[in-house]
Amino acid sequence: MVKLTPPMGWNSWNTFGNNINEQLIFETADAMVKEGLPEKGYEYLVVDDCWSLRERDASDRLVADPAKFPHGMKAVADYVHSKGLKFGMYSCAGNLTCAGYPGSFEHEFIDAETFASWGVDFLKYDYCYHSPIIAGKYLYGRMGLALDNCGRDILFSACSWGADETHEWIKTTGASMWRSTGDIFDTWQSVKDLVKQQERLHPFNGVGCFNDMDMLIVGMYGKGNVGLAGCNDTQYRTHFSIWAFLGSPLMIGCDVRNMNDMTKKILTNEELIRINQDPACRQPFKLTGIWCGDDVLLYAKHLADGDLAIGLFNLSDQKCAARFNLDEVGLPHSTGRTLKMTELWTGEEATVVNSTFCKDLDAYDCAVYRAKVVERTR
Ligand code: GLA
Numbered sequence: 104m105v106k107l108t109p110p111m112g113w114n115s116w117n118t119f120g121n122n123i124n125e126q127l128i129f130e131t132a133d134a135m136v137k138e139g140l141p142e143k144g145y146e147y148l149v150v151d152d153c154w155s156l157r158e159r160d161a162s163d164r165l166v167a168d169p170a171k172f173p174h175g176m177k178a179v180a181d182y183v184h185s186k187g188l189k190f191g192m193y194s195c196a197g198n199l200t201c202a203g204y205p206g207s208f209e210h211e212f213i214d215a216e217t218f219a220s221w222g223v224d225f226l227k228y229d230y231c232y233h234s235p236i237i238a239g240k241y242l243y244g245r246m247g248l249a250l251d252n253c254g255r256d257i258l259f260s261a262c263s264w265g266a267d268e269t270h271e272w273i274k275t276t277g278a279s280m281w282r283s284t285g286d287i288f289d290t291w292q293s294v295k296d297l298v299k300q301q302e303r304l305h306p307f308n309g310v311g312c313f314n315d316m317d318m319l320i321v322g323m324y325g326k327g328n329v330g331l332a333g334c335n336d337t338q339y340r341t342h343f344s345i346w347a348f349l350g351s352p353l354m355i356g357c358d359v360r361n362m363n364d365m366t367k368k369i370l371t372n373e374e375l376i377r378i379n380q381d382p383a384c385r386q387p388f389k390l391t392g393i394w395c396g397d398d399v400l401l402y403a404k405h406l407a408d409g410d411l412a413i414g415l416f417n418l419s420d421q422k423c424a425a426r427f428n429l430d431e432v433g434l435p436h437s438t439g440r441t442l443k444m445t446e447l448w449t450g451e452e453a454t455v456v457n458s459t460f461c462k463d464l465d466a467y468d469c470a471v472y473r474a475k476v477v478e479r480t481r
Contacts, residue, residue: 104250104258106279108380109313110225110352112147112191113140117287117318117356120328121153121202124171128179132186134360141187143371144380145355147225147258148183149191150176152202159205164217165194180222191225192218196242196263197232206232207246215249215257223257226250228278230263239263240272247277260315260352265300270307270314280313280352287317287356289330291467294320294342295398295418301349308350310384315352319343322357322366329356336365340448341416341469343369347379348402348414348471349387374447374473383407387414390427399423399464403432406473413444413472417464425470429458434476442474 113135115123132148135141154176156166167176176192183190194214195206207214207228218226228246230239243261250257261278263269264285273281283304284297297316308314321343325333334342346353355370362370383406390401390413398419404412411432415425434440436458444453444460448471453460462470 104256104279105311106258106313107310108382108384109350110147110258110260110280111144111354111376112149112189112225113145113355113359114149114151114191114227114318116151117289117320117329118323118327118358122328123150123153125174125179129182130360132183132188135188136186138359138362138367139371140355140359143373144376145353147189147191147354149193149225149227149354150179151193151227152200152229153204154192155204157204159210163210163213165205165214176221176223184222189224190222191227191258191260192221192223193227193229195229195231196239196246197230197234199232201229201231208234208242211245211249212252215246215253218257219253219255223255225258225260227260227262230266239267239269240275243273243276243278251277262315265304270304274312278312280315282317283307283314284316287320287329289320289323289325289327289334290332291334291338294334294338294345298345298400298418305349305386308384308386313350313352313384316346316349318354318356319346319370320356321369322362327358335467336369337465338467339366340369341418341467343372344375344414344448344469344471345416347372347375348404348412350379350384353379372447375471378404378406378412378447378471378473381406381412390431392425392427392431395419395423395425399425401425401427403427409476411442411474411476413474414469415462415464415471416469417467420466422463422465424461424463426459426461429455429460439479440476441479443477444472444474447471447473
C-alpha cells in the first residue's frame with residue numbers, strides 16, 4: 104500500500120478502550136457519514152485493541168469475540184464499506200497485545216491473510232510483549248511483508264511509540280505511518296509532551312511514511328478511556344492545528360456520535376486539513392523570532408503551490424507576542440517580496456508591512472496562516 108498524504112479517520116481507543124462492540128462501530132460509521140467527515144478526508148474507521156477472544160481457534164486463527172462482534176469482523180467490514188468508508192483493525196508485534204489479547208508474533212502471515220479475508224484496509228500494529236531478542240525492525244518487517252503479500256491493499260500503521268530508534272528503520276518495513284510518540288492522554292500536558300517528543304523527528308516525516316503523533320483528543324472533554332483532566336476548546340484547537348501543521352495522520356478519538364459544534368468545527372477546518380494533506384508533505388522549519396520561552400513554537404513550511412504555511416503556537420499558560428522576521432522564511436528585503444497572510448481559523452488577512460510579523464496570542468492559543476509570496480509595494 105502506498106499512501107501519499109497523511110491517513111485520516113477515526114479510532115476506537117481514546118474514548119472506548121475495551122468497551123467496543125458491533126453496535127458502536129455501526130453507529131460510528133453512520134455518524135461519520137451523517138457529520139460529513141468522509142468529504143473532509145476522514146476515510147478509515149479503525150477498531151483498536153480488545154476485539155478478539157483470548158485464544159486462537161484450532162487452526163491458529165484469531166477469533167473475534169462473539170459477545171462484542173456476534174456477526175464476526177467480515178460483517179463489520181461490510182457495513183463500514185457500505186457507508187463508503189475503509190475498515191481498520193489492530194494487532195501487535197508481540198505474543199500479546201497491550202491489553203493482553205493474542206498478538207501476531209510468529210503468526211504474521213496467517214493473521215495478514217485473516218485480515219484480508221475479512222476485508223480489512225488498515226492494520227495498526229502495536230509493540231507490547233515483543234521478543235527481547237528479535238529487533239523491532241525484523242518484527243515490523245515481517246508483518247509489512249505479510250501484508251504486502253496477503254492479496255489485499257492494507258495500510259500498515261506501525262505503533263512502536265518511537266522506541267528502539269524506530270525512525271532509523273521504519274521505512275524499510277512497508278509502514279505508511281508510524282507512532283513517533285508515546286500514548287496521548289486527554290490533558291494539555293500530554294499534548295505539550297508529544298509536541299516536544301516530535302521536534303527531533305521532523306526530518307523523518309514525508310510522502311509515503313508519516314510520523315504519527317497519536318490519535319486526536321479533540322472533543323473528549325475528559326471523558327472516556329484516555330480522558331483525564333480534559334482540555335478546553337482553545338487547547339483542542341491548538342492541538343489539532345499542530346497535528347495538522349506537522350503532517351501527522353489525523354485520527355479522531357472522540358465519540359463522533361455526540362460531537363458539539365466546536366468539536367465539529369475544529370475537526371473539519373478545510374484549510375487546516377489542506378495544509379495537512381499538502382501533496383509535497385515537506386518538512387517544517389522552526390522560526391526563531393523573538394524568544395518567548397520554550398513553550399512558544401513558531402513553524403513555517405513550504406507548500407506545493409509556492410505558498411508558505413506559518414504556524415504560531417502558544418503552548419504556555421501566559422499571553423505572548425509571537426514574532427518572526429521575513430528573512431527567516433527566505434524573504435529578505437533584497438527579494439522585493441513580502442507575504443500576504445490569511446489566518447485559517449478567523450479568515451483574517453494580514454500583510455507584513457515592514458519585515459517583522461507580530462501576533463499577540465492568548466495562553467494556549469495559536470494562529471495558522473497560509474501565506475502568499477507577493478510583490479512588496481512599499
Ligand atoms: C498501546 C498503543 C495505544 C493503544 C493501546 C491498546 O498503548 O500505543 O494507541 O492501541 O496500546 O492496548
